Amino acid sequence: xxxxxxxxxxxxxxxxxxxxxxxxxxxxxxxxxxxxxxxxxxxxxxxxxxxxxxxxxxxxxxxxxxxxxxxxxxxxxxxxxxxxxxxxxxxxxxxxxxxxxxxxxxxxxxxxxxxxxxxxxxxxxxxxxxxxxxxxxxxxxxxxxxxxxxxxxxxxxxxxxxxxxxxxxxxxxxxxxxxxxxxxxxxxxxxxxxxxxxxxxxxxxxxxxxxxxxxxxxxxxxxxxxxxxxxxxxxxxxxxxxxxxxx
Numbered sequence: 001x002x003x004x005x006x007x008x009x010x011x012x013x014x015x016x017x018x019x020x021x022x023x024x025x026x027x028x029x030x031x032x033x034x035x036x037x038x039x040x041x042x043x044x045x046x047x048x049x050x051x052x053x054x055x056x057x058x059x060x061x062x063x064x065x066x067x068x069x070x071x072x073x074x075x076x077x078x079x080x081x082x083x084x085x086x087x088x089x090x091x092x093x094x095x096x097x098x099x100x101x102x103x104x105x106x107x108x109x110x111x112x113x114x115x116x117x118x119x120x121x122x123x124x125x126x127x128x129x130x131x132x133x134x135x136x137x138x139x140x141x142x143x144x145x146x147x148x149x150x151x152x153x154x155x156x157x158x159x160x161x162x163x164x165x166x167x168x169x170x171x172x173x174x175x176x177x178x179x180x181x182x183x184x185x186x187x188x189x190x191x192x193x194x195x196x197x198x199x200x201x202x203x204x205x206x207x208x209x210x211x212x213x214x215x216x217x218x219x220x221x222x223x224x225x226x227x228x229x230x231x232x233x234x235x236x237x238x239x240x241x242x243x244x245x246x247x
Contacts, residue, residue: 001109001214002161003205004177006168008087009058009133016079017125024078024125025117027153034117037145038073040137041116041129045069058132068130076127081112081120084128088195089166092202102209110205111157113171118146119154133170143173151175162215164208166201180237182219187230188245196245200227 017024020038022031044052045068053065078084082095095106107123114120115131136142154175163181165172184204186197203224213219216239226247233240 002158002163003110003208004163004165004167004171004175005110005112005201005205006089006166006171007081007112007114008085008090009130010086011084011128011130012079012086013128014079014083015077016083018077019075020073020078020125020127026111026121026124026157027119027150030150030153033145033149035074037116037118037137037140037142040140041131042073044137045071045073052138056132056135056137057130058135059130071128073127073129078125078127080107080122081114081117081124081126082106082110082122084126085112088198089202089205092199093206094202098206098209102212105209105212106205109208111154113146113167113174115142118142119150119175143171146174147176162219164204164219166205168198177237180239182216183238183240185240185242186227186245187242193245200224200243200245 022028025031025034044056048066048069050062050065053069054060057065057068059065095103098106107121110122111119112122114126115133115135116129117126120126155178158177158179163177163179165177165181165183184201186193186200188196207222207224211218211222213222226245227243228246230242230244233242
């Protein structure tokens with residue numbers, strides 16, 4: 001079982017572990033590639049060029065920009081990535097309230113596509129950082145870099161796995177799944193929703209863990225409160241399941 005997920009713009013300041021090292025991440029043989037991206041990011045932080053920082057962070061508050069650029073990414077303390085992200089999807093997942101067994105399901109099966117660190121598991125340790133979705137590192141597009149160097153490793157990780165892709169569309173740029181997989185769409189009153197899609201991705205993820213889902217059969221039989229199956233669209237590799245939000 002593997003579940004692909006998006007990161008979030010908002011993050012916690014939790015400190016649990018030491019600085020990043022090769023053991024902080026999955027795909028350890030590619031640690032040097034992650035460091036290439038981290039070094040590019042750190043150089044922009046160190047430059048303290050306010051206009052560049054505002055673009056990269058996607059914020060206008062100069063005080064906040066200075067606070068963020070004073071973080072040394074390679075020496076900063078870390079926590080599990082699943083605890084670092086705090087956006088809508090993660091709020092509805094509510095990881096901290098799951099039992100240890102169900103947290104372990106998330107830790108082992110969830111792959112998050114970080115703008116800065118690339119594909120990471122929920123249990124991987126990362127520091128606080130800020131990189132707005134779609135921003136480049138002075139023209140360097142991390143999504144292209146990670147797609148080029150990490151796709152083969154991800155192919156190995158997903159081979160023979162039941163895979164559900166819960167990523168927002170932008171994060172598909174990091175990796176194209178070459179195997180059969182499931183995607184979800186949420187509609188309300190006949191229209192595709194955005195904010196509630198984030199919430200229900202988190203709700204779906206929580207239900208996957210609670211029900212220990214590991215197969216397509218189990219997934220199709222899983223009931224989620226306030227969601228009604230609307231349609232299943234079969235394509236060559238992708239099966240799109242459309243849910244109607246009924247509340």
